[in-house]
Structure formats: structure tokens, C-alpha cells
Amino acid sequence: MTDTHRTDSSVRTERAILAALLPPVPYEQKGPGYDPLGELRALTEAAGAIVIDQLIQYRLHPVSGTFIGKGKVQELAALVAAQEAQVVIFDNDLSPSQICNIESECKCKVLDRSELILDIFAGRARTHEAKLQVELAQLEYTYPRLAGMWTHLERIGAGAGVGIGTRGPGETQIETDRRIVQSRKADLRRELDRIQTRKQREVKQRNVDFYTVGLVGYTNAGKSTLFNTLTDAGVGAEDKLFATLDTRTRRWELGSGDTVMLSDTVGFVRDLPHHLVASFRATLEESVHSDLLLIVLDVSDPEAAEHLRTVDTVLEEIGATEQKRLLLLNKIDRLEDNAPLLLWQQEYPEAVAISAARGLGLDKVVDVVRSHQRGGLMHLKLRLPMREGKAMHFLENRAEVHQRDYDADSVTMTLSIGQRQLDQLRATGAKFEVLEDSPRA
Ligand SMILES: Nc1nc2c(ncn2[C@@H]2O[C@H](COP(=O)(O)OP(=O)(O)OP(=O)(O)O)[C@@H](O)[C@H]2O)c(=O)[nH]1
Ligand SMILES: [Mg+2]
Numbered sequence: 001m002t003d004t005h006r007t008d009s010s011v012r013t014e015r016a017i018l019a020a021l022l023p024p025v026p027y028e029q030k031g032p033g034y035d036p037l038g039e040l041r042a043l044t045e046a047a048g049a050i051v052i053d054q055l056i057q058y059r060l061h062p063v064s065g066t067f068i069g070k071g072k073v074q075e076l077a078a079l080v081a082a083q084e085a086q087v088v089i090f091d092n093d094l095s096p097s098q099i100c101n102i103e104s105e106c107k108c109k110v111l112d113r114s115e116l117i118l119d120i121f122a123g124r125a126r127t128h129e130a131k132l133q134v135e136l137a138q139l140e141y142t143y144p145r146l147a148g149m150w151t152h153l154e155r156i157g158a159g160a161g162v163g164i165g166t167r168g169p170g171e172t173q174i175e176t177d178r179r180i181v182q183s184r185k186a187d188l189r190r191e192l193d194r195i196q197t198r199k200q201r202e203v204k205q206r207n208v209d210f211y212t213v214g215l216v217g218y219t220n221a222g223k224s225t226l227f228n229t230l231t232d233a234g235v236g237a238e239d240k241l242f243a244t245l246d247t248r249t250r251r252w253e254l255g256s257g258d259t260v261m262l263s264d265t266v267g268f269v270r271d272l273p274h275h276l277v278a279s280f281r282a283t284l285e286e287s288v289h290s291d292l293l294l295i296v297l298d299v300s301d302p303e304a305a306e307h308l309r310t311v312d313t314v315l316e317e318i319g320a321t322e323q324k325r326l327l328l329l330n331k332i333d334r335l336e337d338n339a340p341l342l343l344w345q346q347e348y349p350e351a352v353a354i355s356a357a358r359g360l361g362l363d364k365v366v367d368v369v370r371s372h373q374r375g376g377l378m379h380l381k382l383r384l385p386m387r388e389g390k391a392m393h394f395l396e397n398r399a400e401v402h403q404r405d406y407d408a409d410s411v412t413m414t415l416s417i418g419q420r421q422l423d424q425l426r427a428t429g430a431k432f433e434v435l436e437d438s439p440r441a
Helices: 038-046 070-083 096-106 113-124 128-147 150-156 178-209 223-231 274-288 304-317 339-347 362-374 389-398 419-427
Strands: 015-022 050-058 087-090 109-111 211-217 248-255 258-264 292-298 324-330 377-385 400-406 410-418 433-439
Touching: 015 038, 015 070, 038 050, 038 113, 050 070, 070 096, 087 113, 096 109, 096 128, 109 113, 113 128, 113 274, 128 178, 128 274, 178 389, 211 223, 211 304, 211 362, 223 248, 223 258, 223 292, 223 362, 248 362, 258 362, 274 304, 292 304, 292 362, 324 339, 324 362, 362 410, 362 419, 377 389, 377 419, 389 410, 389 419, 410 419
Parallel strands: 015 050, 015 087, 087 109, 211 258, 211 292, 292 324
Antiparallel strands: 248 258, 377 410, 377 433, 400 410
């Protein structure tokens, strides 16, 4: 029999029972398709565990000691024993003492939702930055909770974590002095700061040189698939939650000389652990500080409306409220009929219906992005002194240059440029002269 082995939060291939406390739901809502633990199941599977059963208690308020009611804990313990489960995963966030109490009753490991999400992130992190971010988040959320189990663990004895992975700041830190953890956190913050300062410089430069577009959305919405289709980049798109954990940026050729920079990033999820949001802030900001946000929504998911609300909340949390947004209704190929799509389009008339996987609706996306990028096209003749190398570089990237005439110390360019780009060029303090000005819508 497994004892209470909270030496880390990894669940790998363990047999899991899902549990949740939900507010009472009217009977008629529990029709076919009612699956309040669908997302938790997907998250659990994303972490590698096998879901074997579930238990829901419908009541308004949690019980302070055991979160779910006493009777329910006993029911859960019986289920764990009967199903030989190795872990119970809650859809809610629990306090360390609630976890401890349920563990002693159920005699197996208990995780809450935030710990599960952190565990998935730990298993997925590939880049140096993502690894540091996850480690920091784990030290901040999981560590104090593991440390809270010290007395409990001492009873079981050291080395109890047989069969459990060591992805997290697990066993070793348990025995480690808190001061070492504090100093590790300080190191991680310093290292992240260093990486992020360098990145911010690059991002800033990119934002000056190019119009930038960020893909955001709920996890599994299809961001990476769309990124690949639009840029032919070959970034991993996978049917698993949190396939992408860092931000990638590529050139996206819109055709007729227009190039923008497109970024793909980590997906959002409901109740993203607070510490994770904090440490992934820089990663998110990178794509979120773009000129235009493409919000990718999987409209074939029955929870789509909830997903969109989450996306709005996270964007607000990270301060991405200024820039233009375009809603993309993705996976329309999976819809059995048009009814849900019509409802979305009624509510969001500007939204574009697409299928990233099948390449449907993408011309429309390109058109809308292009018109945002140009922000009203002007046809101009400009004269720039030769020393304005930066401005020339800007124009070559951001405008459509039709003709270049050089003389000894200046170049005259005939070009089409968006109002927005022209304003940006002026804002850089570049010296140039407008010789002919013929704005056209
Ligand atoms: N049928 C259908 N499947 C799609 C479409 N777009 C994406 N998918 C699938 O949805 C799954 C998730 O796609 P990803 O592109 O990895 O999603 P993501 O938003 O990048 O997910 P995270 O990186 O986890 O945030 C993959 O299995 C894709 O093949 C679509 O238009 N139609
Ligand atoms: Mg992705």
C-alpha cells in the first residue's frame, strides 16, 4: 500500500482519482455533455497520470479542516482503497493542512489544481528560461506546502518517495535548510532578470522595426497550429495541454511586400496559479506587448465562452489592455452545424471564423491584419539624407518601396506606407522631407 508520500507533486503514470467541491447545480443542467471535471481530466492526463474515477461534492462552502465534508472524505478513502489509487487530484486549491488531513484519511498523495498545473509545466519546460520560471514558481507554491509536511514525513522516514519522480523541488529540498531555498530563489530571480532584460531589448528593437502580432488564447486552442500554418515554422503543435511554454517569434509575410512579426506563446488556463503567472509574466508580456493581439478560441469546445472569459482576465492581469484585438473562431471544421458559429458572430461581428488545421478563413485574417498594420495607406515621395540609415532600414521593412533614386548625399523613395508607420518613423526623430503626398484610403 502506498503511504502518504508528499515528497513531490509529480504524478507521472499514477492511478488518479479526481475530486471537486462544486456549488450546487440545478438538475436540468446535468444533461448529456455535462462534464464539470472534463478539464481537470485533460490536465491530469497531460501530467501523465491515469484517471480511474471521480468524486464530486455539491455544496456551497468548503469545510475548514478537510475541504470536502467528513462523510465525503470517508467515501473518498473507500474509493481510493477499492480502486487502488495512488493520488487524488482536486479541481480546487486547498490549504496545506487540508491536504494533510485528507492524505491521512485516504492514505495516498493528494494534489490541488495549482500543484497539478505546476507539475505539467515542470514536465514541459524546455528552454532555460522556462525551466527557471517553473522552478521559481514551484519553490514558491509547492515548497512551503511540502515543508509543511515535514513532521508527517519524518514519521514515515526518509527515502519514502519510491516510484515518484523528482521533477519538482522535491526530496532534496525537503531536507534542505530554508535559507538555501531562499538563496536559490534569489539566484533564480537574478538569472531570470538577466535573461529577461536582454530579451526586452530585443523585443523593443523588433517592435520598432516591425509591426508585431501576438497569438494568445486558452491552452489547446490551436495557436501553434495557426502559427505554423501562417509562417511555415514547424513549431510543435500537439493535442496536449500546455504544449508550448515559451514564446517564439517569426516573420509572417502577408504578401505584397508586407511583413509582420508573429509570436506564439504559452496558453492560458482558468485559475492559472498565481506564482506561475508571476514568473511567466515576462514570457507572456513578450507576445502580449505586440501591436495587435489575435485571440484564438476553440469554438468547438463546449467551454469556449468560459475560455474567452479566462483569456480576458489573464490579459487584464498582465496589463495587456491597450492594443487592438481580433477574435479568431478556430476549429470550425469540427462543428457539426453552424448554430454555435452564428451565435459567436452575432456577439462578435468582427470575429473571423477559421480552421487553422485546414487553412480555412486565413485570407480574411491576412486582410484584417494588413489593414491594421497599414492603418490607412499613404502614397508618398520622401527624401532622406544618406546618414539616416535607420530610417531607411525602417522603410524597407515597414513600407512598400516602389522606387529609389540616389544622389550624392540623399535618397528619394517613392513608396506606400501606413499612416501608423509614418507616425512611428516621425516619432524616432528621423530627418526626412515629404516631396509629394497623395493619401489614398
Ligand atoms: N480539427 C481541428 N483541430 C485543430 C485546429 N487547430 C488546431 N487543432 C488541433 O488542436 C490541438 C492543439 O493545437 P495547438 O496548436 O498545439 O494548440 P495551442 O493553442 O498551441 O496549445 P498550447 O501550446 O497547449 O497552449 C492539436 O491537436 C491541433 O491539431 C483546427 O482548426 N481544426
Ligand atoms: Mg502551442
